[in-house]
Amino acid sequence: MTAMVVAERVCKNFGALKVLKGVTLTVVRGQVMCMVGPSGSGKSTFLRCINHLESINAGRLYVDGELVGYREKGGKLHELSAREAAKQRRDVGMVFQHFNLFPHRTALQNITEAPVHVKKVAKQSAGQRARDLLEMVGLSEKADAYPAQLSGGQQQRVAIARALAMDPKLMLFDEPTSALDPELVGEVLNVMRDLARAGMTMLVVTHEMGFAREVADQLVFMDDGVIVESGKPRDVLANPQHQRTKAFLSKLL
C-alpha cells in the first residue's frame, strides 16, 4: 500500500486570508478519495495546490514521493523552474467544474493537443489514442464537433478524455458535475466510476453523496480549511461523529 498523495499540515493563504489551515491526508495508490464540505471550505484550493496551480505557504505536499513545486537541498527548499513545474504537472490530470475545453479546437484536437505538443507524441498515434479515449467516454461520433456544439455532460466527458490522454498517475476532479443539468450528471459519473474500477488513483471534490458512498474508498469532510472528519464513506455518511459534519449532511439530505 503505497501513497500517491501525502499532505502534511498544508497551509495556504491568499494575503491575510487563511484558506488552508494545516491539511494532513494520504491518498493511497489505486484508491479513490472524495472530498466534501461547504463551499469556501478550501477543497478546490487544496486540489489546485496538488497540481501546483497554487503554491503552498507551509507544510509539505508530495505526489508519488516527489515534493510538489520545490526541491529540498541542504535542508532548504528551492523553487522549481517553470519548466520543472510543468513537467511535474504532466503526470497529474485535472478536470474542472467548468470543463475549460479549448473552444477553438474540435473534441479530438482537444485531446491530442497536449500529447502532441507537450509530450511530442507522433500525431498519428496521438489521434488513434484520442479516438480510443473518445470511445471509452462514449463520444466516438463527436470527434469533429467543437465544444460549443456539445452538451455540458459531453464536454465534461471530453475533458476527462483530454486529461487521460497524458497518461496521468493521478486524476484530480474539481466538482466535475456541479455545472451540469441534473439529467447530465449520470453520464459523467459513469465515466468516473469506470475509471475508478480500472484502478486510477482519484481525488474528487464533489457534492454527489451517492457517488461518494458507492465509489470512494475514503471520504474526507473539510470545513474552514481543515479536515474535520475522514473515514470509510459508509461510516462518515451514516454515522458522522462531528457536529459540523452532521450539520452539513443534514442540509444535503
Add this chain to the structure above:
Amino acid sequence: MTADDLQASTIDAVPLRHPWRWVSAGVIIVLVALFLYGAATNPDYHWSTYSKYLFDQRISTAAWNTIQLTVLSMVLAVVLGVVLAVMRLSPNPVLRSVSWVYIWVFRGTPIYVQLVFWGLFPVLYKNIQLGIPFGPSFFHFSIQQLSLYFELSVIGLGLNEAAYMAEIIRAGISSVPEGQTEASTALGMSWWMTMRRTILPQAMRVIIPPTGNEVISMLKTTSLVIAVPYSLELYGRAHDIGIALFQPIPLLMVAATWYLAITSILMVGQHYLERYFSRGASRRLTPKQLEALARAQRVVEEHQ
C-alpha cells in the same frame, strides 16, 4: 400513427409589410440624384482632369507606394505589438516595465511629431557602428549619405502603431477566460506554449476587427509622411500635381477614389480573416455539418 400524421402542414403566412422603408429609400435616392446632378454640372470639379489623372501612371505608382507603406508599417506594428503585449502580461517585471514605458512614449506623443523626428534621425545619428561599447568597432556606415525617407517613414508609422496594436492585442489576450490558462497549465504546457497554442488563437477573434480598423486608418495616416519628408505616396503626389495644374479639387477626388478602392479591398480581406478565426465560437452548425445531420435524419426516417 406514422410520422406523417404528426407533421402539420408548413406555415404559409402573409409576410409583414414595411412601407416606411420604401418611403425613406425613395427620399434618399432623390437626395443622392440631386447631389450627383449638381456635381456633374459644376465646372469647378473639372471632371475631365479627374478622368485624365485617375489612371495616370504617376498616381498608380504613388498608390502602390501607399500600399507598401501601409503593409510594411502594419507588419512591423503587429509583430512589435504582439511582443509588447506579451511582455506587458508576462510574469517578468523587467519586461513589463519596458513595455509600459514604450507604450507611454509612443502613444503619448503625436504621430506627426514622431515622423518629423524620424526625418531628423540621420542628423542626430550620422553613422551606425557595430562593435563593443566604448571599445573597437567592426563595422560602420554613414546613414546621412543614403536617402532613407521611405524606410524612415515605415519605421515612424510602424513604431507608433505598435503602441496601439499592443493595447489591442492585450485586450484580446485578457478577453480569453482564465480557465483556458489553467487547463493548459494543468496539461503541462509552458507559459509561452499556452500563449501560442491556447490564448493567442482565441484572442484573434477579439483582435481582428479593431486591427482591420487600424489597417484602414494606417492607409490614410500614410498621407502624413510628408513630415519625414516623403512625398511619393498617393496624397503627396496628387497634391503636388494638383498644385502644378492649379486644379487641386479633381486631384483630391482622384486620391479619394484610390483610397476608397484600397479600403474596399482591405474590408473583403478582413471579412475572410474574421470568419476563419471565429471557428468554434458559435454553436451554430456549419453548412457541412447540417448537411451531414440531415442525411443521417433521412436514413433514420427511411428505416421506420
